Amino acid sequence: MGIARRYEAVREEVAHVAVDAGRDPDEVLLLAVSKTVGLEGVADAVSAGARDLGENRPEQLIEKHGAFPDVRWHFIGNIQSRRIKDIVPCAALIHSLYREEHARKIDAKAAEIDKVQEVLLEVNVSGEESKSGLAPEDVRAMLDLCISLPNVRVRGLMTMAPQGDEEVARETFAGLKALQGDLREHLVDTDPHAAAVFDQLSMGMSEDWPEAIEEGSTIVRIGRAIFSDDFSN
Numbered sequence: 001m002g003i004a005r006r007y008e009a010v011r012e013e014v015a016h017v018a019v020d021a022g023r024d025p026d027e028v029l030l031l032a033v034s035k036t037v038g039l040e041g042v043a044d045a046v047s048a049g050a051r052d053l054g055e056n057r058p059e060q061l062i063e064k065h066g067a068f069p070d071v072r073w074h075f076i077g078n079i080q081s082r083r084i085k086d087i088v089p090c091a092a093l094i095h096s097l098y099r100e101e102h103a104r105k106i107d108a109k110a111a112e113i114d115k116v117q118e119v120l121l122e123v124n125v126s127g128e129e130s131k132s133g134l135a136p137e138d139v140r141a142m143l144d145l146c147i148s149l150p151n152v153r154v155r156g157l158m159t160m161a162p163q164g165d166e167e168v169a170r171e172t173f174a175g176l177k178a179l180q181g182d183l184r185e186h187l188v189d190t191d192p193h194a195a196a197v198f199d200q201l202s203m204g205m206s207e208d209w210p211e212a213i214e215e216g217s218t219i220v221r222i223g224r225a226i227f228s229d230d231f232s233n
């Protein structure tokens, strides 16, 4: 099976799992993470209907955005300060923001190009040393800072679950959903407009996306299950 067929199969499965979980399938975005393939692989996914694609390296983001300007490109990788000027013009949504200094730079670059940059705050729910992101107790302060920046719009939260244990993944996702609920209540009191757009949860990858959808994910970030011909789950 090639990329286009795998994309279609994953899209159908995502819709089924959403329906089985009692959710509206239109509430769950399939983000195709094309970081392991080149422009031909991207073209295959686009031909199958992919409109949202994700990259974790600025160079690849720039190249693929240039070749496919109508795709909504998502930046899901580690943010380096000096690359913010390159990321902001290309990214519809940045999933991986967790440092104040980066939030301020994103705001400044977005203002310069007359854009409001949509972002998600990355949270290290599981507390694994190897994972980046905000500690759950630090998210509220970061959210308040971001909301004060006129050219940044926080759309929600993102996390990565520890691999290899379905139950731990599920707890991680449920933890992010609960945190979103708490933060939304806080926002409803302080900034109702910000509360209204704080509605996205980016969670779930090739190995754990069904659990993520069951726990409330609105964006699943799927790479290998679409782009690799030897992935099996």
Ligand SMILES: *Cc1c(COP(=O)(O)O)cnc(C)c1O
Pocket: 033, 035, 056, 076, 077, 160, 205, 206, 207, 221, 222, 223, 224, 225
């Ligand atoms: C690579 C990557 C993914 C996709 O992972 P797969 O296991 O290939 O589905 C999702 N999110 C982030 C942040 C990634 O770097």
